[in-house]
Amino acid sequence: MSSELTYASSGVNIDEASRALRGVVGKIQATQGEDVVGGMGSFGALFRGSFPGMANPLLVSSIDGVGTKTKVAQMAGDYSNLGKDIVNHCVNDILCQGAKPLFFLDYFATSQLSADVFEAVVGSMADACSEVGCALIGGETAEMPGVYVEGEIDIVGAIVGIVDNEQRFPRTVSPGDAVIGIASNGLHTNGFSLARRALFEVGGYSVRDEPAELGESIGSVLLKPHRCYFNSVYPLLQQPTVHAIAHLTGGGFFDNIPRVLPSSTKVLIEKRSWTPAPIFEMIQNAGQISESEMYRTFNMGIGMVLIVDRYAAQGVVDALTEFGEHAAVIGEVQQGSRDVQLI
Numbered sequence: 001m002s003s004e005l006t007y008a009s010s011g012v013n014i015d016e017a018s019r020a021l022r023g024v025v026g027k028i029q030a031t032q033g034e035d036v037v038g039g040m041g042s043f044g045a046l047f048r049g050s051f052p053g054m055a056n057p058l059l060v061s062s063i064d065g066v067g068t069k070t071k072v073a074q075m076a077g078d079y080s081n082l083g084k085d086i087v088n089h090c091v092n093d094i095l096c097q098g099a100k101p102l103f104f105l106d107y108f109a110t111s112q113l114s115a116d117v118f119e120a121v122v123g124s125m126a127d128a129c130s131e132v133g134c135a136l137i138g139g140e141t142a143e144m145p146g147v148y149v150e151g152e153i154d155i156v157g158a159i160v161g162i163v164d165n166e167q168r169f170p171r172t173v174s175p176g177d178a179v180i181g182i183a184s185n186g187l188h189t190n191g192f193s194l195a196r197r198a199l200f201e202v203g204g205y206s207v208r209d210e211p212a213e214l215g216e217s218i219g220s221v222l223l224k225p226h227r228c229y230f231n232s233v234y235p236l237l238q239q240p241t242v243h244a245i246a247h248l249t250g251g252g253f254f255d256n257i258p259r260v261l262p263s264s265t266k267v268l269i270e271k272r273s274w275t276p277a278p279i280f281e282m283i284q285n286a287g288q289i290s291e292s293e294m295y296r297t298f299n300m301g302i303g304m305v306l307i308v309d310r311y312a313a314q315g316v317v318d319a320l321t322e323f324g325e326h327a328a329v330i331g332e333v334q335q336g337s338r339d340v341q342l343i
Helices: 014-022 025-030 069-076 082-095 115-131 192-202 218-222 230-236 252-260 278-287 291-297 310-322
Strands: 057-065 100-110 135-143 153-164 178-183 242-247 265-269 302-308 327-335 340-342
Touching: 014 115, 014 135, 025 115, 057 082, 069 082, 069 153, 069 192, 069 218, 082 100, 082 115, 082 153, 082 230, 082 242, 100 115, 100 230, 115 135, 115 153, 178 310, 192 218, 192 278, 218 278, 230 302, 230 310, 242 252, 252 265, 252 291, 252 302, 252 340, 278 291, 302 310, 302 327, 310 327
Parallel strands: 100 135, 265 340
Antiparallel strands: 057 153, 100 153, 178 302, 178 327, 242 302, 265 327
């Protein structure tokens, strides 16, 4: 007589999912303030939509994924910062419109659930949410054997924030405005398909190799968490001298900066005004990648760009420095046709 067919024997272990969630429930609840209504386990998350300090509040939402950075985490056996990656990416995105994060929802998918990996990822999501006062309000855990290859995971996050209509960005950008770059700490969450191909398939490197120019393993450098700029940039947004914000993600300089420009302007970037981290040169050399492709794919050491009044630029740089950022004027706005030029 054949054994009884069950969900678990089909590759989906509901008990493991419940055990994994119990491991992070305390961290998740710690992110939820008084505006989160009700406990965990409901079919939908409830958030109190009351914003007494705003005349015309607008909700700002965004959704994104970690992409193939998860493959590097799998290769290195280190999933500890992937949750921070997705939260910080989403927070930075809505910051470009001047929004403060309210709540975040996650999607964690895998072929076969490992409680340890789940706890590492969702636990670091909760940590990142706590750092910016954002509630981790809900999520979905999907175990899909046959869809994902064994050992693979996929991570997606959705965020909702709030901004007063009078304070939203971008504002008026004009020729003569200064462009300030805020340093990244590496690739953040973009360009990993190209980076993996260049380094590991073409270059023959391993995540455990420690080239002298890096001073640590390639895996450690690639897995540095996506930096969050909210706590340093948001306090500056009440100033009328800040005109626009661009988050340098997929598409690099050429695709992201034009998103905040009027059609009659362009941005001129001086590459000599900062030095990209060594990992970018290593990727470029290993894959014989053109300079234009590098600046279209990667952030090249600049994670976020602020466009500000030229006379206020040094004051903004000084304020960012006080918040612990590495920032500098890296270019200017000129008359043009909504593009970016590198010199």
